[in-house]
Amino acid sequence: xxxxxxxxxxxxxxxxxxxxxxxxxxxxxxxxxxxxxxxxxxxxxxxxxxxxxxxxxxxxxxxxxxx
Numbered sequence: 479x480x481x482x483x484x485x486x487x488x489x490x491x492x493x494x495x496x497x498x499x500x501x502x503x504x505x506x507x508x509x510x511x512x513x514x515x516x517x518x519x520x521x522x523x524x525x526x527x528x529x530x531x532x533x534x535x536x537x538x539x540x541x542x543x544x545x
Contacts, residue, residue, distance in 0.1 A: 490530055490538040493520055497531075507531075 496518050500510055511527050522530075 487538045490533065493522070493530060494535075494538070496520065 493515070496515065497510065500514050507527065508524060511522065511524050515522065
């Protein structure tokens with residue numbers, strides 16, 4: 479995958495969609511990053527996850543619709 483902003487935003491959107499599907503109040507994020515994300519071919523560290531989680535939804539959703 480090329481290193482462009484649009485591809486990065488697609489990747490973040492995909493990761494957030496998987497997270498929204500799996501997240502429940504009793505499941506910690508560490509378990510999701512370590513066990514669930516690899517099942518969906520998402521290999522990121524917990525630190526990267528916290529950076530992505532800190533993004534506002536408007537930063538990665540609305541940008542895709544503009545192009």
